[in-house]
Amino acid sequence: MGSQDVLRETTRLASSSALLQILFRVITFGLNAFTLRYVSKEIIGLVNVRLMLLYSTVVFLAREAFRRACLSGSTKRNWMKTFNLLWLTVPLGVCWSLFLGWIWLDILEVPDANAVPHYKFGVVVFGLSAVVELLGEPFWVLAQVHLFVRLKVIAESLSVISKCFLTVILVVLYPHWGLYIFSLAQLLYTSILVLSYIVYFMKFLGSPEAIKKSFPVTHMTSVLPSFEQDEAFVNWKEAKLTWSFFKQSFLKQVLTEGERYVMTFLNVLNFGDQGVYDIVNNLGSLTARFIFLPIEESFYVYFAKVLERGKDIKVQKQDDISMAAAVLESLLKLVLLIGLTIAVFGYAYSQLALDLYGGSMLSSGSGPNLLRCYSLYVLLLAVNGVTECFTFASMSKEEVDRYNFVMLALSFIFLCMSYFLTYWQGSIGFILANCFNMGIRIAHSIHYIYRYFGESPYRPLKGLLISPLLIVVYIISGVVTGVSEVFLCCDKGWIARLIHIAVGALCFTVTVATIFFTETKLIHFVRTHFLSKYTKEGLK
Template structure:
């Protein structure tokens, strides 16, 4: 492997491993908390946190900071004579607008939600919780400049520690208050979100104090130079793109809130939290680490198209790795969704439409995994003019997604929502693949077909899915459950799954030995 490719893959593997460890700890705690909370709350109450409050927080945070996060990663250590100190200074100069922007957005979003709640006769506890979520978002945004500095310095371990502490605190507060039962559910979720934001802010303030004591946070001048203005310009483009991506990612949930009952919101919220456990544990860390690696490698390769070979190698390994994980979810998820929900959340949830929706969501995970890497690559290497063109295309995708969401949510409820998201993700992947093919057109021997797993793996996944479909139809049929009991039939069905998983993993190890060897080699270097 070329040295440049190895260096960038090592950056990605290092960041992914540290973030994955954090995600593993936090998501296992989150899963346990969601399990206990879901058993205590009605679907309507559960939908408050999983859908409505999630939309409030995500809208404020994503619009305020996403563009600055992506633009800030393009600040290089070579931009000044003082090394990393200059990087921190530049980050502070260009990222401070996050705070006033976040304050304005928080006020606007909360005011709109409160106005809508008042028009629908919402209760006072819900309105208080909305305000608390707005305050929590602003508190979290106060840490953002220091977060960006940490990211530019590739300090993934620090971020992992802060995220873990914050999520565990949030889970603990939620569980204690729910079990106590003295607070309205909306206020319980508000208190836990405030606790989360306070821990995040406290963690990054401690990091800032450390940098200050080392003399690395001194800003000698707040006047913007040409490089700062260039960073702000591309940050603006990323921010526009963030707004479009927000509608793409959350537009279907907005349609769900506007058109569906609180019960259906709760069902979708349960499925999304369960299904996204894999996303947050594996896909999000590798996407963020990959974007950092692509940003650093892409700047050097942009001027010399003939030097893009190592970058193509990085992309191929990353897409194949997440694609294999997504294929596992697609092969097993639809046939074990009912069993999982009945075991974990009880028959109360398994007899709703949640198993069918969860099965659809596991199929959607494959597209989500691939899009996370391909889109991270495209955003990392686009120049300003290409970013403008990409933003214009995202407007078209956004309009199509919102329209599909309204139509499909009306027709299919929560399952229609997942279908709308699937169509949206397919469009985004198609654009990314087109750009990737153009970007690497001068790299000898490169083809987008290289991003796919081998035909042997695809065939094996198809055979496993057929076997599991037959097992699910036979062992988990209603008459079989009545005749023999759930636990006996579930054990037999799971036994078939274990055998299929072992066979599939053996086939993957044999067919994708080269890809797995590269990942394993990077892990050994990192250790």
């Protein structure tokens, strides 16, 4: 598959993943607003912070390094050795689940059983659900490498919708069940997700379609662990790269979920405050999750396929390098403009959004300021996602190992800053610490990209520059919507709120129109590689 074909399939994967994430977040957005009316904020805080932290930590530490290592390279490989390596995620996940489950049950503070019933059951089931999800890892990597878009869409859609459906039923009928509700829903989610991949490949492998495409795997038994005499059990190159990424993934997990670790282990916020923070955090990160994360995941696959890891740019195919540089420049411009738009308009509409979503419980106190800070953090998050996406896809093993030391220092600094800033500024301190962390990581990645393309004619970092006219429009929009918030929101009545929304809509329209006229290269990239996939091809 040539670089153009890979780019076409990757953008289709990113587009469909983004739309899929939009659907998921809209559903969960409504689900959270619904459950707020039936369960306490203490239960929401415990589920969304402590139990989801247990689940995400087990899954991330057990599989992230394996995914990054096994997604690199072409589809033509010894898949038996790759599968053998991927199956190691299951026993690793069991070990992490048992170890962390012990910490969650015996080391951490146990919540009051009257306020949050069935805590032990929740810890056990969330740990079990993490292990269940790891059972589908070989199938997920196989599908991702071959860019099976529709499989990803169907599997994740079924699992999320089923989880939400069960949650709603149990919350309405048995609200006193407490953590039983969310634990059973999480287990259902991971079970359906894994079964969807297994059922698909049971039908696909060995089918006429698979034979026609010369699919490298022919039987389900080929996916299971196997051992051949006189051959290594795994591909040692992939195994060594996995170890490098594993050391990095531990640090990255601390940086990604740092505030939850601080809340969980240092008790800087009670469960109720954790619930409010998590709701605001989820609301603020909607765009990051349903747009930026699919772009990062999909284009990591693209860069990993097109670029030869660890090789000098001069000895690689120049057509591939040119295409990668153009794609990186356009991606940087795209996420920068999305992030700037969120930062500018998020400042003036944070309080209104929280008031509409959760009422005075969220819109009063530190909620609006927390969401305003998060709007700035989303901008940094957007740029960091794309720059690190390229950096990790092109780094050599030695460079990955060296970067682990940088991540170690960042992890320590971030945790210290989170702890002290939280005591100083409350929950806002978490966002400030995250902003500092993202700024340092962006600086490192930009320096790497600058050196990578230093001896070539390509300058993809120009994607971080925007036209002066657009900057002026952003400034005017921020001032106008800020003034509108002071005089029209949020205790001035519904008519004033509607006028405030109309002012924002007008400023947003002018901003988008300016982008269309000033960023023609970006518009062409989006039309060519994202929008055309739905108008011409649709989901295959």
